Amino acid sequence: MSIKPRAIHFGAGNIGRGFIAPLLSTSGYHVVFTDVDKSLIDAINQQRAYGVHILDSTSDDAVNGDNGSLHSSSSSASLSTLSSVSTVSTAEVHEIKHVKGVLSTTDALIHEIEHPKLKLITTAVGLPVIDKIAPTIANGIKARRKAGGGPINIIACENAIGATAKLAEKVRAKLEGDDAKWAEKNVGFANCSVDRIVPPFDPSEHDESSELDVGVEAFYEWVVESGPLKPNGELEVPIEGMRLADNLKPYNERKLFTLNTGHAITAYLGHLKGHATIADSIADEEILVCVRGALLKESGVALCKRHPEYFNEEQHAEYVEKIIKRFENAAVKDDVVRVGRQPLRKLGKEDRLVGPARMCVEYGIDVRFLATGIAAALCYENDEDEDTTKIKQAVSDKGVEGYITELTEFGKGGEGEVVFERIVQSYNELKGAKSQKN
Ligand SMILES: NC(=O)C1=CN([C@@H]2O[C@H](COP(=O)(O)OP(=O)(O)OC[C@H]3O[C@@H](n4cnc5c(N)ncnc54)[C@H](O)[C@@H]3O)[C@@H](O)[C@H]2O)C=CC1
């Protein structure tokens, strides 16, 4: 039996293989991937290893995020511990070894959750899938209690505020009596903020790479709330490159309302203008002006007002410029269609477009560029994305004004009236420009 601590990661996709597993593996964990995709699990068990290709060339400070006053679980650790250099190049490949795969629909997964060496469960499956994996995790927790296992921590690495809390709610709903009591004492559910751009990777474009290989940007930031971690607000086996925060909210909001906000606006405007990738879109001056305006003059100002003890405008401007540089990284071939996927989720009230617009209204900040971003998301059309059909239908059923009010709670005569008018105006302009183009 391996004496290494173990971690189970749900979702052996881009972020799982390209970000979470490499940090776990570098920190000494034996990584067990679990996924519904049998061919992926079979490939993992045949190859047991894969490469992580670093797709840009950056300086040290871009490798790991600047977390200001955060408590860090490790000082300056990074993936570069896998290779001897700290300045990366396009040719740099880190090998992740000794990984294992377990199909998520089998009892083998329950046995993995029982395993005495298991310390951690992480997920990166997509927010809507959280509901589907919760019953399996609950069954695993029951089995672990019966087997006399020790405490574990669970961290959902999804792009949303409070993703682990959502998972916890679903898992707890499946536990009763002694199982529920045991879980309360022994299972830590910690929210996190997870930031690394990992688009799909085409191994045929890279020498000697396998179907399991992934391509990632050098930058990464993983911030986890410390309070809920068992047993004492820390991980028994620390993860190099993960940072712990007493108060996650400011960092969570900063990431979602900056990186993801800017990314989404770039994707939707880029798609409307016929650009294929994020790098192509951000090279378009008109889009750049809108993205910079949204992040610097709107969401950024609101974030600094909401969290003055954490962020100031000067430091935030640097954060924004670093993000724009990340979008400009042409080595990361990131399709606007990937970044714009599921626009309805992205138009959620707490999500990356409407969330910061509402925050701006709360602090009396003028909203122009975010309004354009919201309008661009409403104009996004892609036959392969069912959200876009739903949006089209809702606009036709409720009228664009009614639908904007439903999504944003801004409307005529209310607090967000000016923003509402701007979204409507932008929507009409973008639609007009689109029909002229066609
Ligand atoms: N790719 C990226 O750059 C980033 C992604 N994220 C978040 O990470 C999550 C995953 O994103 P990606 O890795 O890009 O997606 P992906 O599609 O590459 O990977 C998701 C994996 O989850 C698996 N899966 C689906 N249903 C499952 C189930 N019921 N049980 C077990 N596995 C299941 C899929 O088969 C797939 O392998 C999303 O929430 C995303 O927002 C967060 C930061 C960066």
Ligand SMILES: O=P(O)(O)OC[C@H]1O[C@](O)(CO)[C@@H](O)[C@@H]1O
């Ligand atoms: O994964 P989601 O939430 O669909 O959104 C795509 C976004 O996630 C990321 O993949 C990583 O944060 C970004 O590249 C992008 O903003």
